[in-house]
Amino acid sequence: MSITQFRTETRAWLEANCPKSMQKPVKKFTDLYWGGSKPYFDSEDQKIWFERMYERGWTVPHWPKVYGGGGLNKEEAKVLKQEMKALNCRPPLYSFGISMLGPALLHFGSEDQKLQYLPDITAGKIWWCQGYSEPGAGSDLAGLQTRAEDKGDHYLINGQKVWTSYADKADWIFCLVRTNTEGRKHAGISFLLIDMHTPGVSTRPIKLISGASPFCETFFDNVKVPKTNIVGEENGGWAIAKYLLTHEREMIAGIGEPAEVPLHQNAIDTIGLSNGMLADTILRPEIARWSMNNEIFKMTIARMLDEAKQGQSLGAKSSFLKYYGTELNKEKLELKLAATGQTGLVWEGEAYDDGHLPKYFCRTKGNSIEGGTSEIQLNIVSKHILRLPS
Amino acid sequence: MALVLTEEQQMLKDSAKEYLKEHAPVAALRKLRDERDEKGYNPSVWKAMADMGWASLTIPEAYGGLDFGYTGLGQILEETGRTLTASPLVSTVLLSTTLLNKAASDAQKEALLPAIAAGELLVAFASEESGVHRPLHITTSYTKAGDTYLLNGKKQFVLDGHVADKFIVSAKNEEDAISLFLVDADATGVAIERLTMMDSRNAAHVSLKNVHTNELLGVAGEGAALIETSLDIARVGLAAEMLGTTQEAFERTMSYIRERKQFGVPIGSFQALQHRAATMYGEIENCKSIVLAALQAIDADSEHLPRLASLAKAKLGETAQLVTNEAVQFYGGIGMTDDEEIGFFLKRARVAQQTFGDYNYHLDRYAKMNGY
Numbered sequence: 097m098s099i100t101q102f103r104t105e106t107r108a109w110l111e112a113n114c115p116k117s118m119q120k121p122v123k124k125f126t127d128l129y130w131g132g133s134k135p136y137f138d139s140e141d142q143k144i145w146f147e148r149m150y151e152r153g154w155t156v157p158h159w160p161k162v163y164g165g166g167g168l169n170k171e172e173a174k175v176l177k178q179e180m181k182a183l184n185c186r187p188p189l190y191s192f193g194i195s196m197l198g199p200a201l202l203h204f205g206s207e208d209q210k211l212q213y214l215p216d217i218t219a220g221k222i223w224w225c226q227g228y229s230e231p232g233a234g235s236d237l238a239g240l241q242t243r244a245e246d247k248g249d250h251y252l253i254n255g256q257k258v259w260t261s262y263a264d265k266a267d268w269i270f271c272l273v274r275t276n277t278e279g280r281k282h283a284g285i286s287f288l289l290i291d292m293h294t295p296g297v298s299t300r301p302i303k304l305i306s307g308a309s310p311f312c313e314t315f316f317d318n319v320k321v322p323k324t325n326i327v328g329e330e331n332g333g334w335a336i337a338k339y340l341l342t343h344e345r346e347m348i349a350g351i352g353e354p355a356e357v358p359l360h361q362n363a364i365d366t367i368g369l370s371n372g373m374l375a376d377t378i379l380r381p382e383i384a385r386w387s388m389n390n391e392i393f394k395m396t397i398a399r400m401l402d403e404a405k406q407g408q409s410l411g412a413k414s415s416f417l418k419y420y421g422t423e424l425n426k427e428k429l430e431l432k433l434a435a436t437g438q439t440g441l442v443w444e445g446e447a448y449d450d451g452h453l454p455k456y457f458c459r460t461k462g463n464s465i466e467g468g469t470s471e472i473q474l475n476i477v478s479k480h481i482l483r484l485p486s
Numbered sequence: 487m488a489l490v491l492t493e494e495q496q497m498l499k500d501s502a503k504e505y506l507k508e509h510a511p512v513a514a515l516r517k518l519r520d521e522r523d524e525k526g527y528n529p530s531v532w533k534a535m536a537d538m539g540w541a542s543l544t545i546p547e548a549y550g551g552l553d554f555g556y557t558g559l560g561q562i563l564e565e566t567g568r569t570l571t572a573s574p575l576v577s578t579v580l581l582s583t584t585l586l587n588k589a590a591s592d593a594q595k596e597a598l599l600p601a602i603a604a605g606e607l608l609v610a611f612a613s614e615e616s617g618v619h620r621p622l623h624i625t626t627s628y629t630k631a632g633d634t635y636l637l638n639g640k641k642q643f644v645l646d647g648h649v650a651d652k653f654i655v656s657a658k659n660e661e662d663a664i665s666l667f668l669v670d671a672d673a674t675g676v677a678i679e680r681l682t683m684m685d686s687r688n689a690a691h692v693s694l695k696n697v698h699t700n701e702l703l704g705v706a707g708e709g710a711a712l713i714e715t716s717l718d719i720a721r722v723g724l725a726a727e728m729l730g731t732t733q734e735a736f737e738r739t740m741s742y743i744r745e746r747k748q749f750g751v752p753i754g755s756f757q758a759l760q761h762r763a764a765t766m767y768g769e770i771e772n773c774k775s776i777v778l779a780a781l782q783a784i785d786a787d788s789e790h791l792p793r794l795a796s797l798a799k800a801k802l803g804e805t806a807q808l809v810t811n812e813a814v815q816f817y818g819g820i821g822m823t824d825d826e827e828i829g830f831f832l833k834r835a836r837v838a839q840q841t842f843g844d845y846n847y848h849l850d851r852y853a854k855m856n857g858y
Contacts, residue, residue, distance in 0.1 A: 360858045374858045381846075384853040388797055395775035399489035416768045477767055478760035482740055485755040 103175050110183050113148045115141035119184045121356060123452060125310075128190040131220025133267045146220065149188035156194050156218045159202070163210055164218030192261065193217035193224040195347050197270050200287070200340045204328040213289075227257035227271035227290075227314060228337065235472050237272075238282045238334065242316060244273035246323075251275075253290065253319040259466065263299040263312035266292050276331050287333035289325040296320075306458040307443075307451075344467045345418030346410060349397065359383055359390075359428060363435040379434055386427055393420055412480035419473035422463035429457040487786065489778050491561070498554075499561035502540070503568070509534065510571040512827045518572055519686040525649050526680075526688040527572045536605025541579050544587065549599035556719065556784040560726035560777065567730025570834050572687050574608045577646035580723040582609035584716045585654055589666065589704030598652075610650035612641035612669075612692050613713065619843040621656075621713050626694065628657040628665060634700040635667060637675075640693045645841070647690025648680040655694065656709055663707035667699050674698070685830075685837040718795035721842045722780040725798035728838050729770075729777050732806045735831040736766055739813040746818075753816075762812060769805045776801050793855050800848035806835040807845075 097105075118141055122128055126138040129146050137143040149155050152166060158173040159165025168176060180187075198217050201210055216222045233240040242255025253273060260269065269290050276284030290297070296319035301309035328336055360374070360383050367376045374380040400413055410417070432453060433440050442448035443455070464470040478484045491499070510531050518526060535541065543559045545551020559580065566575060583602055586595060586609070601607035613621055626639025637657055644653070653669045653676075669676065675697035681689045704712055740763065743754035753759060780794040788794070810832040814821040821828050839845070 358856075360853070360856055364858055369858065372854070372857075374853070380853060380858065381849055383858070384849045384856075387856070388800060388849065388852055389772070392772045392776045392797060392801055395489065395779050396772050399775045399778065400771075402488040402490050413771075416764070416771060419764075420768050420772075471761070474761040474764040475757070477764035482760075482763055482767060483744070484740070484760050484763060485744060485752045 099171055099175060102172055103179065106176055106179050107182075110179055110185060113145075114183060114185045115145055117141045118145040118186045118188075120186070121184065122186055125308075128187065129220065130223060130262075130265070131189055131191055131193075132223030132265060133221065135220065145186070146188045150219060153218070155189040155220065156198065159198065159214065159218065163202075163214035165214075189218075189220045191217065191220065191224060192226055193222060196226055196340055196344060197224050199343050200270070200336050201327065203339060204287070204336050209327060222268055223262070223266045225260050225263045225266035225269050225292075225314075227260050227263075227269045229259045230256060231258055235469055237337070237468075238285065240272055240274060240285065242271070242273050243277075244275050244286060244288060244321070246275070247320075250323055251288065251321045251326075253288075253296075253316040253321055255316050257314040257316075258302075259311045260299070260314045261310055261312075263292070263314045264301055268292055269297075269314065270327075272333055272337055275333075282334045284331055285333040285337065286330050287327045287336040288321060289327065290316075290319065290321050294319050294321070304458070305461070306455045308455070308459070341468060342411060342414040345414040345473070348463065348467050349414065349417035349421035359387060359431060359435075362432055366435050366437070366439070376435075379431070383431055383435075386424070386431055390424055390428070393424060397421075412476050415468070415473040415476040416481075418467060419464075419470050419477075422460075423470060425463050426460045429453075429460045433457055487782050489775060489782075491557070491778075494554075495558050495561055498558050499565060501538075502562045502565040505534075505538065506565050506569040506571055510566075510569050510573070512570050512830055515570050515572055515686055515830065516827075526686075527574060527646075527649070531571075532573050533605045535573060535575070536603065540575065541583075541605050542603035544579065544583055545599050545603050546587070549595050550603040551599065556723065557778070557781040560723060560781040563723050563727040564730035564733075564777075567727035567732075567834075568734040570685075570731065570830055574646050574649070576720070576724060576727070577610045577650065577688075578602060578608045581611045581645070581716065581720045582654055584719050585611065585666065585703065585712065588716060589712050594668070594701070594703070607652070608646060608650045609652045609654060610644050610646045612644045612647070612653045612655045614643050615640065616642060617840075619840065619847055621717055622664065622710055624656055624658045624664060626655065626657040628659055628667065630659075631698070634698045635702065637667060637669065637694045637697040637699065640691065642691050643681070643689045643841075644692050646688045647692050648678050649688060653692060654703060655699075656713060659707075661707075664709035664713070665706045666703040666709045666712065668701035668703055669694070669697055669699050683837055685834040687834070687837065714792070717842055718791050719784050721795040721799040721848075722777070722784060722791075724838060724842055725773075725795075725802040726777050726781065728802040728806045728835065729773050731831055731834055731838070732773060732802070732809045733770060735813045735828065735835075736770060736809050738828060738831075739763075739809075739816045743816055759816060763816075766805075766809050766812060769801075769808065773802055773805050793852065796843075796848040796852045796855070799843055800845050800852065803839040803845040803848070806839060810835040 117139060129137060129142050153161060154166045157166035157168045157176050161167040194217060198214060201213055228237060230240050230242060242257060244251040244253050269292055271288050271290055272285050273288050274284055275286040296317040298315045299312040302311045302313060303309050363374055363379060363383055367374060369375060397417060400410055404410055440453045443451040479486060539552050540562050542551040543554040544556060547553050586598055598607060615625060628635045628637050637655060639657060650671050652671060655667045655669050656664060657667060658664055675695040677693045679691040683689050743759055744752055746753050776798045780798040783791045783794045813828050814832055817828050820826050
């Protein structure tokens, strides 16, 4: 099928099959279907949308069909994404299994592991969470201390993870653990899959400045994990961690609410125009500067993806994308607050969208911390792209 | 369209890089400056550039051109930006040829375009009337006098004004209608005052006193739209040149801080410099994206060109300023010396920033285009 034909047919199918209520911007957690062993659908439409897309393999359109994906090539997947964006279609299934673990398994997993885990991810049967950071290992991630002791047929896990997204809802966790305490700290880390229902695993949600609790602390107290749950080689987990972080960074880079009202329109709505120009003459150039940078940055994401060969990661370039995208998003929310004044600071009340704006504003402050801080990203660009000495 | 160069465009860029490195490096500009060269560019280099087809890239085949497109011309401009090569590429090829392609009669094209393609004719656009870019703010007047037109006024900062064979002059009549005219540089009443600019490149004031011409360019009274679209193309082309200048200044600076030692270590190992370097890297990546997108928009005759042109000129202005300033700072004292070439990049950047509208001009224009 030609790509033009694919586009036409895809558009027609989406128009016929995506329920109208699934063509609205995602505003809250339950606007997305997350899957898991205790699935929760916010509406009948959400369920229908998920099932129709899953049937075509389009919950994860670019994965091979044998793993439950849609088997689309890079160009087709791009077209599907564009057409979904044009109709404002919500993703039918959202999970860290799709965005994080899946790519790692495809790259580093054994064939058995791929067949065991990937189809469940595309079907949304398992809710995965990520166990990377620890109280003492944030920017210095390789300093992590959660211990996996070799006990013959299993590992015994003891330690604590932090910032585990939705660990209180998750079924499984993909985790970085220390399997060797000697030598270089990077060389003693393994990538381990752990069933959260195993005795000894417990979680505690963390309340954030936004008022929400998407993150948890996760504790491991003498948790037994089969040795077959290791991905890649023992002590070879750092390469997987780095690979996954580049994926996460690419994902965070494209952050921002899709198909929303443009920033300048927010400002026009609240401040108004004078002689055809934004009445706040100080805010006007700030909004224009942001909008120009935002428009150009989207071209950069597109260009870098165009330049990368199919299936290849962007490597250290993803650090720049993550840095720039998150700084832009933070700046946008600052400008939104500036444009809305006191009204934008009301924290509760239906008339004020339940405080979506100030809460999201608070949330964005984490954008340049999670997945590696802005400062860490700049370090990576300096070292791996600019080859500056350390 | 994918934001990547075609194989042919990449080959053109590579060959331009080779040639310019050898025959028109920064040292050549220094020589032109130090010798107070009469022409301000090297005619034999220009002839060679024309022989390689660089002056013909946007000229239709019917008039001796290659019809290769602006994305290709952009690659040449980018490379001349790296070497700071002084040549009539911007005045004659990027700007005047664009105006001629869009508005000239068949006879005018026949007379001018093959000569431009051969590198034998220089044409400059006499447009601005003050130091600040305001292309439609015109006081130069034209009146009809029988078969000819009579022009009066003062044009400023005309690129290659003192070496041009012909001018394209913008002027207004009593009804405020804008028209363009072709005027010979040696016509009676034309007076040219060469300027010495900070970047050692050519610019001149051109005054017109009762100058007669019978060569109208395009339709009388419809000059404004013609000026705007042609300037948009020139803005993108100049942004491509600035991309080369900015990248070269950045790469030289990175080489310098990898080598330069203080406190017993390379200064490039200091995080205070690394984070600024990484930030500049990112902005340059953004510059590459907008320049390529805007060049492709010219070739695709896109309705988005005005917005993309302003985005390109603004972003490149902003980034060229950032990078050339940081370059001098990173070089330290040596960056302040005339012996070191990095200062040439700072000087060229500032002039290029002002030419065809600076950051503020295009930010304002972008906001207006978006309804605020």
